[in-house]
Amino acid sequence: MTAVHTQVPEAAVKATAEVLQGALVDLLDLSLIAKQAHWNILGPRFRSIHLQLDEVVATARSYADTIAERSATIGVPPDGRAATLARQTRLAQPPEGWLKDDAVVELLVEALAGTIRRMHERIHTTGETDLVSQDVLLGLTAQLEKHHWMFQAEQPTPR
Template structure:
């Protein structure tokens, strides 16, 4: 089935580039969903003298990641792809290290999240460069805004470490 000429004018990229961009976004979607639920795992299970402040911080970070998930999924679909955002799809595709499910004490959670946010932020910076290389400044801008937010999240987490 051929596309109407008006629809072709709205296609932003060739098919190969679109496939690469959607794959990039879906990988980021998987990593972001995984990070969100690892952050929620910390929120649910944190214990210790800094419990209340960390409980609130982890919840704020989780909510922020929810917005990121939505933005990435919607960008993949806007490019003509399919967002692969189920928990099972994310869990099997995520590049992040598994969260220590036996973690209880606050600094164990903080340090585990610092490791994962650092890895995630590095992956986001790589995605910025890849989106730029593929000629998609809008997707690169999306990743840049995520990078700024994750830098702040990482700063908040490192500021929560014991001296």
Template sequence: MRERYASGLDDNTAKKMIELLNANLANVIDLTLSGKQCHWNLQGAGFIGVHQLLDETTARILEISDTIAERVVILGGEPNGLASRVAKDTVLKPYPTGITAVNDHVKALTERYKKVAETLREAIEAAGEAGDEDTADLFTEASRIIDKDAWFIGANAK
């Protein structure tokens, strides 16, 4: 492990949190890429509103991924956001290709947001049980943002 900047956590807890953080980092990065896939390919009624919304939601997800990665470093680990690692570790199913309708994209993306939010809530519990309230708090804030954005995106479904 690298130098640890967080005090009060034993090495075992720090290692567990690094694994938990990196697992969720993969999910958040995959969600970001799913959002961009949607952003680039949707067409039809309501296009511009959803297209612009996805710019905003992507920016928020990028902030979440930075916060997660920074916490990994604080705990003495190495964040791993390489495409090969994300593809291997994500809990998300591959984003569908060949769809263009706004409604189809909105549904596919909203499902993914909800899945990431679910894994973040599981991570909140695991971090709390491990005694790392700072990491639990990070996951709590991330889940609030993801839940809200799932609602914003999902509200565009017909």
């Protein structure tokens, strides 16, 4: 039984809900990874990367809320519980303790790349199931791609 009725066709709700749940898990975990790195980064680029990590956290948290609310809007309760994140995450976790600035950059480049890859798959799926959800994912992915570009620019250039 659902307390919310939607204009999204019933056949499309399940596929859209799966997409939104996957995006929610990615975003919540990305925000936790970036915040963990934010607290533990060390190195000569501490300040600039420290601030850059907060931008990733803000994007991930803001869009996580939007994604969760979209899921509720189509009649499917979102699941952002810690146990769910632990079971469903596909993002590599940072090691315990202090993190060198170069390691943080590499961690974020990889985490963002994987998240963006899955977002593109989700965009494709929602193009067939729910254009409103697709629109949310398009805006989100543009922001994630911008963060990815900025972290890639922090990597040492090959000689």
